[in-house]
Amino acid sequence: xxxxxxxxxARARASLGPAGTVAAVFLLLVLLMAVLAPLVxxxxxxxxxxxxxxxxxxxxxxxxxxxxxxDIASRLVYGSRTSLLGPTLVVAVALGxxxxxxxLAAWYGGWVNAVVARVFDLVYAxxxxxxxxxxxxxxxxxxxxxxxxxxxxxxxxLARIVLAAARQQRVSPYVxxxxxxxxxxxxxxxxxxxxxxxxxxxxxxxxxxGYALLDLASLSYLGLAVQAPTADWGVMVSDxxxxxxxxxxxxxxxxxxxVCCVLSLxxxxxxxxxERPQPYLRTRRRARTTARTQPxxxxxNGAAA
Amino acid sequence: MTRMVISRLGGLATTLLLASxxxxxxxxxxxxxxxxxxxxxxxxxxxxxxxxxxxLHLDQPLxxxxxxxxxxxxxxxxxxxxxxxxxxxxxxGSGLGTTATLVLIAVLFVVVFGIAxxxxxxxxxxxxxxxxxxxxxxxxxxxxxxxxxxxITVFAVRLGWFPSSGIGTGFGGRIHGxxxxxxxxxxxxxxxxxxxxxNALLDQLGREHVQTAVARGLPRAxxxxxxxxxxxxxxxxxxxxxxxxxxxASTLIVETAFGVPGIGQLTITSVAQKDFPVVQAVSLLLVAxxxxxxxxxxxLQALIDPRLRSTSGRMA
Amino acid sequence: MSxxxxxxxxxxxxxxxxxxxxxxxxxxxxxxGISLSLAPGEALGLVGESGSGKSMTIRAxxxxxxxxxxxxxxxxxxxxxxxxxxxxxxxxxxxxxxGMVFQDPRAHINPTRRIGAFLTEALVRNRGxxxxxxxxxxxxxxxEVGIDDPARRxxxxxxxxxxxMLQRVMIASVLLAEPRLILADEPTTALxxxxxxEVVGILDRLRRxxxxxxxxxxxxxxxxxxVCGRVAVMYAGRIVELRDAKDLHERAAHPYxxxxxGSRPSIDVxxxxxxxxxxxxxxxxxxxxxCAFADRCAHAQDxxxxxxxxxxxxxxxxxxxxxxxxxxxxxxxxxxxxAA
Numbered sequence: 008x009x010x011x012x013x014x015x016x017a018r019a020r021a022s023l024g025p026a027g028t029v030a031a032v033f034l035l036l037v038l039l040m041a042v043l044a045p046l047v048x049x050x051x052x053x054x055x056x057x058x059x060x061x062x063x064x065x066x067x068x069x070x071x072x073x074x075x076x077x078d079i080a081s082r083l084v085y086g087s088r089t090s091l092l093g094p095t096l097v098v099a100v101a102l103g104x105x106x107x108x109x110x111l112a113a114w115y116g117g118w119v120n121a122v123v124a125r126v127f128d129l130v131y132a133x134x135x136x137x138x139x140x141x142x143x144x145x146x147x148x149x150x151x152x153x154x155x156x157x158x159x160x161x162x163x164x165l166a167r168i169v170l171a172a173a174r175q176q177r178v179s180p181y182v183x184x185x186x187x188x189x190x191x192x193x194x195x196x197x198x199x200x201x202x203x204x205x206x207x208x209x210x211x212x213x214x215x216x217g218y219a220l221l222d223l224a225s226l227s228y229l230g231l232a233v234q235a236p237t238a239d240w241g242v243m244v245s246d247x248x249x250x251x252x253x254x255x256x257x258x259x260x261x262x263x264x265x266v267c268c269v270l271s272l273x274x275x276x277x278x279x280x281x282e283r284p285q286p287y288l289r290t291r292r293r294a295r296t297t298a299r300t301q302p303x304x305x306x307x308n309g310a311a312a
Numbered sequence: 313m314t315r316m317v318i319s320r321l322g323g324l325a326t327t328l329l330l331a332s333x334x335x336x337x338x339x340x341x342x343x344x345x346x347x348x349x350x351x352x353x354x355x356x357x358x359x360x361x362x363x364x365x366x367x368l369h370l371d372q373p374l375x376x377x378x379x380x381x382x383x384x385x386x387x388x389x390x391x392x393x394x395x396x397x398x399x400x401x402x403x404x405g406s407g408l409g410t411t412a413t414l415v416l417i418a419v420l421f422v423v424v425f426g427i428a429x430x431x432x433x434x435x436x437x438x439x440x441x442x443x444x445x446x447x448x449x450x451x452x453x454x455x456x457x458x459x460x461x462x463x464i465t466v467f468a469v470r471l472g473w474f475p476s477s478g479i480g481t482g483f484g485g486r487i488h489g490x491x492x493x494x495x496x497x498x499x500x501x502x503x504x505x506x507x508x509x510x511n512a513l514l515d516q517l518g519r520e521h522v523q524t525a526v527a528r529g530l531p532r533a534x535x536x537x538x539x540x541x542x543x544x545x546x547x548x549x550x551x552x553x554x555x556x557x558x559x560x561a562s563t564l565i566v567e568t569a570f571g572v573p574g575i576g577q578l579t580i581t582s583v584a585q586k587d588f589p590v591v592q593a594v595s596l597l598l599v600a601x602x603x604x605x606x607x608x609x610x611x612l613q614a615l616i617d618p619r620l621r622s623t624s625g626r627m628a
Numbered sequence: 629m630s631x632x633x634x635x636x637x638x639x640x641x642x643x644x645x646x647x648x649x650x651x652x653x654x655x656x657x658x659x660x661g662i663s664l665s666l667a668p669g670e671a672l673g674l675v676g677e678s679g680s681g682k683s684m685t686i687r688a689x690x691x692x693x694x695x696x697x698x699x700x701x702x703x704x705x706x707x708x709x710x711x712x713x714x715x716x717x718x719x720x721x722x723x724x725x726x727g728m729v730f731q732d733p734r735a736h737i738n739p740t741r742r743i744g745a746f747l748t749e750a751l752v753r754n755r756g757x758x759x760x761x762x763x764x765x766x767x768x769x770x771x772e773v774g775i776d777d778p779a780r781r782x783x784x785x786x787x788x789x790x791x792x793m794l795q796r797v798m799i800a801s802v803l804l805a806e807p808r809l810i811l812a813d814e815p816t817t818a819l820x821x822x823x824x825x826e827v828v829g830i831l832d833r834l835r836r837x838x839x840x841x842x843x844x845x846x847x848x849x850x851x852x853x854x855v856c857g858r859v860a861v862m863y864a865g866r867i868v869e870l871r872d873a874k875d876l877h878e879r880a881a882h883p884y885x886x887x888x889x890g891s892r893p894s895i896d897v898x899x900x901x902x903x904x905x906x907x908x909x910x911x912x913x914x915x916x917x918x919c920a921f922a923d924r925c926a927h928a929q930d931x932x933x934x935x936x937x938x939x940x941x942x943x944x945x946x947x948x949x950x951x952x953x954x955x956x957x958x959x960x961x962x963x964x965x966x967a968a
Contacts, residue, residue: 132327132606134561137598144583144591145338221455225565228457229580244461247569251476255465262458269453520735527690528750528805529723538749543740617740618785 027278030271037268041087050078052085052238061254073257074249083261085238090265093154093232094219098165098212100158105166106208110196113173124170127163135160135222143231150223153232157222161215168211172204210280217272224265240265316614324607331599332385336378339588381592391589395582400593404575408597410479411567411574414490414497415559421498422505422559423552429502430509430548434517435536444506451503456562459496460569467492477571493570497562501555508551512544519543546613553609557602635704636809636841637689638665642701644688655698658684659865662701663939668808669839671832673852673873675888676862682845685862686811689843690726691718705809723754727802729831731814733794737786744782747801769800773830792823799830809841817846828855849888853877861885864920871945879943881952883925919950927951 020028040047049069056076063071070079112123135157142156143149176182177200185195201208226232227241235242240261249257372380384391390400433444468476479489516522517540525535563576571577575594582590614620642662645655659681666672674682687693689703691710703710705725713721730736737746747769748762757765763782770778773796786794795815802810812831816824832855835842846852852859853873860870861884869882880886887905907924919925922932931950939946942956949955 129327129330132603133331133599134558134602136561136564137595137602140564140579140583141335141338141591141595144586144588148584217453221453225455225457229565229568231580231583241457244457247464250461250464251469253465253469255461258461259465262461265455266450266453266458269455270450273453274449520730520732521738523692524728524730524736525738525749527692527722527728528754528801529719529721530750530753531719534753538741539738543738619739619787 023275023278026274030274030278033267033271034275037087037264038091040084041091044084044088048078048081048084050081052081053077053236054081061249061252061257064256070260071254071256073243073246074252074254079243079257079260082238082243083240083264086240086243086261087264089150089227089233089237089239090220090224090241090268093150093157093223094216096154097157097161097219097223098216100154101161101165101215102208102212104158105162106169106201108162109166109170110173110201113170113177113200114192114196116174116177120170120174124167127167127170130159131163131167133160136225139222139226140229140231143226148231148234150232153223153226157219161219164215164218165208165211169204169208172207173200176200176203207280210276210278213272213276213279217269217276220265220272221269317611320607320610324603327603328596328600331603332382332596333378335592335595335599336381337374339592340374340377385593385596390593393582393587393590395585395587395590400589403578403590404593404597407573407575407578410486410490410572411560411563411576413486414493414563414567414572414574415556417487417490417494418497418501418559419552419556421494422501422555425498426502426505426552427509427548429506431513431541433506433510434513441510444510448503448506448510451499452507454499454503456496456500456565457569459499460493460566463492463496464569479570479572489570490572493566493572496566496569497559501559504555505548505551509544509548512547513540516540516544542616545616549612549616550609553605553612557605560598560601560605634667635665636668636670636706637843638702638704639663639685639689640702640704642685642688642699642703644684644693644700645698646694647696647698655696657865658697659688662865662867664860664867664870666809666841666843668841669835670858671835671842671844671856673856673859674843674845674862675847675849675852675859677847679864680862681865682847682862683813684865686728686813686843686845689811690722690728719754723750723805725807726809726811727805727807729795729798729802729810729812729815732818733798734786734791734818737794737798739786741785742782743784743786743789743797746786747782747797747804750801750805765804766800769803770797772803772834773797773800774826775800792819792827795819795823795827796830799827799834803834803838806838807840809843810835811843811845813845814847815844816851831855849876861888866920866948867939867946868921868948869945870939870947871943875944879945881942881945881947881956882921882949883927883951883955884921887924919948927955 019031023031054077056072059068059072059076060074061072062068062076065071068078068080070083072078073082108123112120138160139153139156142152146152182195182200185199223232224239224241224244227239228245230245233239233242243261244258244265246258249255381391388401390404392398393400393403396403429444429448433441433448464476467473474492475489479486521543522535522539525539563572563574564579565576566572567574567576568580575597578590579594579598581587582594640663642659643657644659645657647655662681662685664672674685676682684693688699689705689710691713693699699711701711705721708717708721710718710721744763744766747766748757748759751757751762751765752759766782767778770781775781775793775796781789781793781797786797789797795818799815810831815831816827819827828851831842831844834840842856844852844855849859849861853876856873858870859873859876860867861882862868863884869880869885871879871881876885877889880889884905905924918931918933918935919928919937922928925932929951935950937948937950939948940952942952
């Protein structure tokens with residue numbers, strides 16, 4: 008059993024490559040940090056101690072304190088919770104709405120495809136950030152309006168890629184073969200098409216997660232999403248007082264963390280969606296079922312992502 | 313070509329009209345009616361409330377109000393700010409020039425550095441390409457607000473070369489004050505454009521027609537300029553136009569970070585104040601900038617690639 | 629095969645290898661020991677299946693090989709070694725010495741520029757000819773290759789012209805440079821059959837009229853025999869047989885050439901069945917230590933699989949085969965062996 012797990016890890020490493028592996032490990036650590044925040048954080052993220060304001064890194068405060076004497080390391084740890092929660096919701100909603108729509112459009116083609124694609128294009132033409140700002144104007148500041156607006160904006164970001172990949176699968180001979188054998192629409196779409204384009208969807212979702220994280224942090228930075236006392240990376244970067252007084256650590260530490268997360272997500276997303284060494288992907292696919300041997304389509308999807 | 317331009321303009325007008333309906337409608341269907349914003353915490357008498365509603369035409373049905381507003385916009389009357397009582401046009405107008413200048417400088421940075429970085433990567437395979445690839449991978453993940461904080465720390469607070477907030481007076485002073493915000497806008501987009509440029513150039517470098525040009529003994533510089541770069545321009549210009557439209561949206565962040573009095577900052581303050589007429593005008597303006605940039609990218613493509621001109625249907 | 633001072637193009641013992649960046653093993657051979665020479669005004673055919681190294685040979689002659697390729701041997705144009713040419717000399721050689729006609733004109737002509745720009749570019753950029761003068765010359769040459777209304781064509785874009793028309797434009801662009809040598813790489817393969825003969829006719833006529841040397845690449849043996857004075861048959865990166873075109877039907881000696889002659893449809897002999905050469909074409913990098921054709925050759929013996937054959941003089945041609953004397957001991961039997 009242990010050997011089995013080690014083997015799987017080794018295979019995953021081989022398929023992700025060195026950069027992808029580093030990115031995956033980093034993201035795993037951040038995720039652990041978010042889940043285990045109370046255990047990991049040195050102290051209460053909102054504990055103020057004005058006497059300790061702007062103290063540099065020390066044994067008591069690993070990364071120093073901010074203007075209210077709050078421990079930066081602890082705020083970073085707890086901040087990972089809100090900072091990751093938002094993008095998770097955005098990607099979940101965008102996937103939940105976008106993927107079924109895209110698969111539907113890809114399967115039926117014709118005017119269904121035309122209408123869905125046109126709507127995607129229209130929404131795609133609107134900047135997500137502006138949509139979120141309008142949502143805040145309507146419903147007041149907070150994480151939820153921002154998440155809802157960004158979810159809408161991210162639907163086409165994911166669905167356009169899925170639609171293109173699924174259309175490619177739809178017209179490939181194996182789908183016709185399955186249809187002739189009497190398999191139903193849902194079964195073919197979910198068990199074959201969706202599974203075949205899985206890497207593309209997953210990769211694009213990882214990239215979308217990264218950019219949703221950026222957008223939400225931007226909105227929190229503007230004071231429109233997560234609100235001030237709460238520990239959040241975007242909120243922490245907005246501490247311009249610290250910046251103007253020359254204390255850069257409280258501001259740049261969360262900024263660097265954001266950049267590292269997004270960098271890891273984009274690297275990982277690119278690797279997952281097809282830039283990995285191809286033979287691994289193909290042989291596994293061939294081994295499972297001969298009906299699904301469509302390596303060319305998989306290649307092109309990867310390139311399109 | 314003419315037909316394509318006309319159809320493209322038609323599509324542009326339609327999109328703007330749809331966006332205006334959406335923006336106008338959503339703002340007035342929002343919870344918390346506009347007049348509540350005016351009265352604040354005071355409790356108005358029913359008569360006073362009715363008077364205000366009449367003054368703001370709030371007693372009329374939505375389509376009528378939309379029509380009034382739209383005809384007003386087409387005549388250059390964007391309404392009156394509910395907070396400052398100034399005309400919206402004057403508030404927006406004063407910021408528009410600043411924002412346009414800011415985006416223009418940023419576009420200049422993006423085009424110059426993005427294309428240069430991408431070209432170097434494409435023409436020097438191996439170590440240089442790998443290094444440029446690493447640089448672009450990192451820059452595409454540096455959002456404007458993080459870039460702003462870094463730039464303020466280094467160049468405004470530490471070195472004092474640029475103001476950390478607000479822009480100066482006079483032409484030179486304004487440009488000077490807009491340099492750092494423009495850099496913050498440009499960094500991420502430079503990476504994107506470099507990536508697109510590299511891939512487009514590599515694609516063309518492998519094309520047969522480039523081989524023909526080399527086989528005819530043309531100088532390397534001519535081959536690169538007239539055949540490789542020229543043919544790689546459609547994807548590059550599309551990307552540049554799309555990035556430009558994205559930068560209009562990002563002015564919301566950068567102008568707030570640097571205290572630049574443009575329409576980005578105006579949007580954020582009016583959203584905070586629920587100053588609906590201003591929000592309407594400004595967001596419509598940003599959408600317009602966005603849509604115009606997208607349309608421009610299509611036209612640019614058609615100008616460069618003759619094959620797209622004869623098939624106007626595809627571009628519409 | 630000694631250095632011939634009168635030769636226009638002379639290739640001596642040319643070997644090209646390509647390094648595979650993915651694999652660590654030694655660079656793969658693409659061409660091995662190619663030797664040929666071409667007199668001014670002569671037409672030489674290079675015939676072989678895809679992957680046999682025909683295109684690679686003329687790409688080596690114009691230094692258009694991929695950067696990972698390494699070249700051994702000598703390629704001399706009018707006595708100057710092409711492999712050692714510096715930048716300006718190489719450009720001058722490509723400009724005025726040699727002109728290339730490519731297989732797929734639609735891919736090989738820049739789609740975003742007008743035909744006029746394509747035709748005049750080399751004159752304007754390389755020789756400083758004025759634009760007006762260059763355009764006039766281009767129009768004249770278009771007439772020569774059989775294109776009507778040249779003034780209109782010059783203003784058109786490549787996508788507005790048919791494939792055959794574009795190939796004429798390509799030939800016109802080569803003629804404008806007035807080279808001493810034309811390298812034509814399957815110039816008719818991408819064209820409709822009816823256009824093919826016209827294009828070949830144009831090339832042939834211009835070559836004779838102007839006394840230009842030509843290397844004509846094709847997989848069509850009959851076409852090569854019709855156009856060229858001598859024909860080199862290539863297999864797996866080697867020239868296996870090189871002889872006069874008029875002799876080839878009667879005196880072909882290499883089993884592969886005989887196979888090629890046997891596998892083409894004939895309108896003269898209706899009863900004869902077409903014979904395919906068994907197996908599939910090989911690249912030079914796939915061949916073992918011996919003769920590359922050994923696996924597919926009906927006559928192959930042990931020596932064929934262990935020792936590569938050197939070219940020998942046989943029936944006034946150069947042939948790479950160990951077994952010539954055995955196969956051709958009785959002339960009639962040999963011909964049956966080729967056709968059976």
